[in-house]
Amino acid sequence: MTVAVDRRPRRVVLVGFGNVGRELAAILVDPSPYPGLHGLNVQVVAVTTASRGTIAMPEGVDLLAALRDIRTTGAFAAAHRVPSSTLDILASLDYDVMVELSPLSVPNRGEPAISHVRSALERGKHVVTANKGPLAWAYRPLRDLARQRGCAFLHEATVMDGAPVFSLARHCLRGTSILRLEGILNSTTNFVLDSLEKGGTVEDAVRRAQQAGFAEADPSLDLDGWDAAVKVTALANVLMDADLRPETVPRERMTHVDPARVREAPRHGRRVKIVAEAVRDGEQARARVESRELALDHPFAIARGTTSVLRITTDLLGTISLTEESPDLRTTAYGVLADLLALPA
Amino acid sequence: MTVAVDRRPRRVVLVGFGNVGRELAAILVDPSPYPGLHGLNVQVVAVTTASRGTIAMPEGVDLLAALRDIRTTGAFAAAHRVPSSTLDILASLDYDVMVELSPLSVPNRGEPAISHVRSALERGKHVVTANKGPLAWAYRPLRDLARQRGCAFLHEATVMDGAPVFSLARHCLRGTSILRLEGILNSTTNFVLDSLEKGGTVEDAVRRAQQAGFAEADPSLDLDGWDAAVKVTALANVLMDADLRPETVPRERMTHVDPARVREAPRHGRRVKIVAEAVRDGEQARARVESRELALDHPFAIARGTTSVLRITTDLLGTISLTEESPDLRTTAYGVLADLLALPA
Numbered sequence: 001m002t003v004a005v006d007r008r009p010r011r012v013v014l015v016g017f018g019n020v021g022r023e024l025a026a027i028l029v030d031p032s033p034y035p036g037l038h039g040l041n042v043q044v045v046a047v048t049t050a051s052r053g054t055i056a057m058p059e060g061v062d063l064l065a066a067l068r069d070i071r072t073t074g075a076f077a078a079a080h081r082v083p084s085s086t087l088d089i090l091a092s093l094d095y096d097v098m099v100e101l102s103p104l105s106v107p108n109r110g111e112p113a114i115s116h117v118r119s120a121l122e123r124g125k126h127v128v129t130a131n132k133g134p135l136a137w138a139y140r141p142l143r144d145l146a147r148q149r150g151c152a153f154l155h156e157a158t159v160m161d162g163a164p165v166f167s168l169a170r171h172c173l174r175g176t177s178i179l180r181l182e183g184i185l186n187s188t189t190n191f192v193l194d195s196l197e198k199g200g201t202v203e204d205a206v207r208r209a210q211q212a213g214f215a216e217a218d219p220s221l222d223l224d225g226w227d228a229a230v231k232v233t234a235l236a237n238v239l240m241d242a243d244l245r246p247e248t249v250p251r252e253r254m255t256h257v258d259p260a261r262v263r264e265a266p267r268h269g270r271r272v273k274i275v276a277e278a279v280r281d282g283e284q285a286r287a288r289v290e291s292r293e294l295a296l297d298h299p300f301a302i303a304r305g306t307t308s309v310l311r312i313t314t315d316l317l318g319t320i321s322l323t324e325e326s327p328d329l330r331t332t333a334y335g336v337l338a339d340l341l342a343l344p345a
Numbered sequence: 346m347t348v349a350v351d352r353r354p355r356r357v358v359l360v361g362f363g364n365v366g367r368e369l370a371a372i373l374v375d376p377s378p379y380p381g382l383h384g385l386n387v388q389v390v391a392v393t394t395a396s397r398g399t400i401a402m403p404e405g406v407d408l409l410a411a412l413r414d415i416r417t418t419g420a421f422a423a424a425h426r427v428p429s430s431t432l433d434i435l436a437s438l439d440y441d442v443m444v445e446l447s448p449l450s451v452p453n454r455g456e457p458a459i460s461h462v463r464s465a466l467e468r469g470k471h472v473v474t475a476n477k478g479p480l481a482w483a484y485r486p487l488r489d490l491a492r493q494r495g496c497a498f499l500h501e502a503t504v505m506d507g508a509p510v511f512s513l514a515r516h517c518l519r520g521t522s523i524l525r526l527e528g529i530l531n532s533t534t535n536f537v538l539d540s541l542e543k544g545g546t547v548e549d550a551v552r553r554a555q556q557a558g559f560a561e562a563d564p565s566l567d568l569d570g571w572d573a574a575v576k577v578t579a580l581a582n583v584l585m586d587a588d589l590r591p592e593t594v595p596r597e598r599m600t601h602v603d604p605a606r607v608r609e610a611p612r613h614g615r616r617v618k619i620v621a622e623a624v625r626d627g628e629q630a631r632a633r634v635e636s637r638e639l640a641l642d643h644p645f646a647i648a649r650g651t652t653s654v655l656r657i658t659t660d661l662l663g664t665i666s667l668t669e670e671s672p673d674l675r676t677t678a679y680g681v682l683a684d685l686l687a688l689p690a
Contacts, residue, residue, distance in 0.1 A: 164517030171516035172509030174686040341519040
């Protein structure tokens with residue numbers, strides 16, 4: 001099956017230029033290894049960051065130079081920088097799509113990403129976000145604003161990296177109602193549990209997860225269950241029409257899970273996993289993040305390391321699961337790219 | 346997320362009225378348990394069968410009466426029957442969609458289903474098929490004919506029942522190239538392997554599979570690997586643009602798998618599984634059906650009984666898997682319904 005790639009030119013503002021943004025830029029600089037991207041016509045007209053400066057160029061920024069500057073000096077070259085804020089850029093520049101890649105802030109309840117998304121949608125620009133904040137704290141008003149302005153508001157890279165969680169629900173489950181969502185959604189805690197089972201410590205596992213690049217610099221976002229709570233909130237709000245907030249999702253913290261229990265569970269044919277779950281409850285949904293002891297042949301028990309899995313129970317189709325094996329940065333960058341390729345005319 | 350259900354009236358011809366057709370009819374008679382089907386507007390104007398008679402009614406056949414007649418007498422009531430052949434009906438009746446549910450024939454290389462599909466497409470009618478034959482023996486010409494006539498040619502229920510294998514690839518993997526497809530695709534052999542592992546016999550397991558309704562009356566279609574070969578051919582032809590035929594796919598027959606090997610594998614931490622695989626090879630693909638000894642925590646090893654799983658390796662998204670847990674007839678009927686809901690205007 002050949003799905004034709006969208007060849008319309010898309011002028012894109014990247015908000016944020018961390019690991020995912022740089023991986024996306026590298027693919028855009030040279031998409032030639034990927035035959036499916038033939039004809040891709042994405043032009044990045046601005047990249048805004050909080051600490052590395054902001055660059056903007058109506059005829060397209062030089063991504064190769066930008067990547068090199070970040071790699072060698074940690075910031076964009078002074079000669080190319082503009083003094084504008086992200087909101088200035090979003091309000092004044094000529095662009096088609098805002099790609100929100102800034103880091104999630106739980107204390108700020110998804111800001112400033114929510115304001116970025118609102119600003120772009122209010123101007124009638126499409127939005128692609130890898131930042132979960134807008135889904136967890138402001139999904140309904142942003143979704144309604146997008147509809148009102150006739151814009152796309154896509155977010156595939158927010159949960160399970162590039163795995164097509166949201167597009168699966170949108171395109172592949174027509175006519176069904178989703179009754180339950182359960183998954184292994186946080187890589188760091190899943191990696192830590194693996195390590196504890198082998199007799200390691202939380203601290204050592206977190207250090208290795210940070211070295212491998214998938215744990216946050218501040219690991220409490222993962223270990224305190226916030227990342228999973230924000231993800232399951234996003235899933236429930238989008239896929240179950242719920243109106244949850246991460247603060248109200250009960251979270252069992254990794255630090256409260258007894259390492260001895262994790263080590264000993266396999267002797268009884270069980271494995272301890274941290275599972276995020278949302279269950280439909282009338283017009284609303286209930287969600288939680290908790291440790292569970294699962295049989296060793298449970299679909300979640302075999303998800304080791306950074307592998308993630310989402311199990312979806314529906315009325316008409318029964319239960320299906322989507323597993324993403326050992327994703328890397330390219331996988332997440334693909335999630336953003338998939339949304340860019342799915343934009344309407 | 347609410348995906349609005351297509352409310353356009355669709356006049357449908359059902360070709361075949363076996364288990365799946367009757368389950369579909371039961372859902373159409375009373376879709377009220379499924380809120381996502383609200384507004385569904387499907388009218389069955391004819392049902393053709395090889396041995397139970399054919400009924401046709403321009404203003405819509407009475408499906409409830411048809412189901413009752415089949416249940417009580419094994420055939421449609423003589424008073425409602427018409428003498429027309431399926432091809433007559435497809436060539437002369439006023440309808441919008443042909444739904445092909447007749448049984449697969451390997452000896453006839455997918456006929457008469459292929460002729461049914463061609464006849465409908467030539468008249469500019471949409472086609473939904475649960476019969477794999479047209480994909481395995483005539484995919485390219487039928488796909489090209491459908492494009493030429495501006496018709497849909499959908500086939501979600503052909504592989505993994507209702508699980509969204511083809512719609513996932515069509516809508517959720519934009520820009521990627523599929524490099525490898527591997528899966529547990531035949532329920533009967535998977536169920537037989539489970540049984541052998543517990544010390545049972547092939548014969549007894551097949552009998553129980555037949556009683557449960559998922560094995561063919563002639564079990565050789567399953568046991569000789571034909572069902573899996575046809576499915577992997579369909580997958581390769583559609584998803585890899587290959588032009589394979591089931592006859593050229595090497596098949597390891599269930600009857601050639603040593604029961605002692607299946608019983609003893611778990612002692613070495615392994616499980617014997619029959620895996621169907623297609624691998625991209627330049628512009629073509631290679632496919633095979635074979636037994637493999639897999640680690641007990643391999644994603645295929647935990648697929649027991651009728652659970653099926655497809656693992657898709659892509660260039661940009663890495664490896665994802667779609668698992669369907671213990672499907673039933675409703676799941677397959679949903680595959681057909683999902684296609685009906687995905688038809689273009």
